[in-house]
Amino acid sequence: MRQNTKIVLLGLGKVGQAFLKQVQEYSNDFSFSALADSTAFIMGNPLNEEQINDAVERKRGGSGLAELDNAQPLHDTARVFSGRAIVVDTSAARSLNLFPALTAGCKLVFANKNAHSAPWAEAKPYFSPSVGYEATVGAGLPVIAAIQTLRATGDKITRIEGVMSGTLGFLCSQLEAGVLYSQAIQTAFSAGYTEPDPRDDLSGFDVARKALILGRTAGWPLEKSQQTVEQLYDEGLARLSTLDFFKHMSRMDNVFADWVKRAHEQGKVLRYVASIDRNGSQVGLQRVDVHSALGSLHGPGNYFAIYSQRYAEIPLVITGPGAGVEVTAAGVFADVLRLAAS
Structure with a gap:
């Protein structure tokens, strides 16, 4: 590992803050050269502890980094991209273009799904050895790592299936126990x-993005047009405001x-399952x-079954908690450690 590897952190929400704390507690091998949120960024060579803590406290207080002196x-973020930096995206930005960072020689780590679930022509550069996701x-x-290891050793993935939403897993367990929808x-x-609007979970689109990422990791350049997704509410509820959805979801x-x-x-139970192969994916209740x-x-646990030659x-099979701030931040940190050592 290079000494004092620089990190550029994009996104200072719950996961970003947890990752920041984990890195600070780990060792002195890393420093932060920039922090960014949706309003602005701050930079240093590196940022000192006081600057970092001030930024975090501002975020916790509901303010943006734009209020810092x-x-x-x-639009000047590209200034912090250098060949010795690891750029980490824990934001929820839908249109964040980090290709300039990649071409500048940076290594990238993502918790944000948007880059890897974009149309394949846009997403392809982010499925490279210099990127952790x-x-x-x-x-x-370690689902992504397992698939990558199988392929690297000459195995061929044939099918992946699983329960990939803790929220929908919890919902199915509640329904099974006799609780009303x-x-x-x-x-x-x-x-x-759930998300502030539960339909963001109930739509199945988040699971569909995960399925797309897994399929592409398996070597299949799938597109969203090759997916079928079942939403867990009717079209009438889809047109309502969030408040009215809660009023009428019964x-x-x-x-x-x-x-x-x-x-x-039939001796069966309902589970929200994603099934993926080279032809596409099906996401819905089974x-x-x-x-x-x-x-x-049971509950919010995730389950992944990887079939290969x-x-x-x-x-x-890989199973365990598929959501949570600390475990997600730890997944990001693991990628940072791996890329820093390569």
């Missing part, structure tokens, strides 16, 4: 499992109660045997 405009799928679980969503929302209670009953009569690996999964009959 040493704030720089975002473990935390985009499964938080800190609306009550389960309200509980998940109150526990912080109209789906009987629909889901009936689905759970039918599955139970009835699975209650005693199967997927059927035995070597793992043809019994898949390589």
Whole structure:
């Protein structure tokens, strides 16, 4: 590992702050040359502890970095990209272009899924050895690393399936226990499992992005047009405001109660499953045997089964928490450590 590897951190939300803390507590091998949020960035050679703490406290207080005296405009961010930096994106930015950083010789680490789930022509450069993106799928679980290792040793992936949403896993477990759809969503929302608008989870699009990333990691340049995605609410609820969605979501209670009953009569349970192969992916509710690996999964845990030429009959399985600030930050940190040592 190079001594005093510089890190440029883009995104100072919960994951960004947790990553920052983990790095600071680890060793003196890393320093932060820049921090950025959606309003501005600050830079130093490197930033000192007081500057970093001030930035974090501002964010925790609800302010942006633009209010700091040493704030720089975002359009000048390219100034901090150098060949010795590792640029880390823990933001939720939808249109952040880090290709200039890559061409400048930087190494990149992502928790943000948007770059890797963009159209393949745009995403392809980010599937390179100089880029880490473990935390985009499964938080800190080594799913991406497992697929990459199999391929690097000559194995060929044939199929991947799994439960990839802690929120929807929790919902299915609640439904299985006899809780109504609306009550389960309200509980998940109150526990912080869902996005501010639960439909961002219930749409299935986040799982679809994960499926796209896994398929591309397996060697298949898939596009969104090759995906089918089932949303867990009707079109009428899709048109409502967030507040009105909460008021009217109970109209789906009987629909889901009936689905759970039918599955139970067959000795099955409902799970929100992603299935991926070279032809595309299917994301949606499935009835699975209650005693199967997927059927035995409860709560917000994730489950990934990787089938390959070597793992043809019994898949390589990775399971564990697929969400959470600390484990996601640890997944980011693991990529930083790996790239710094390469």
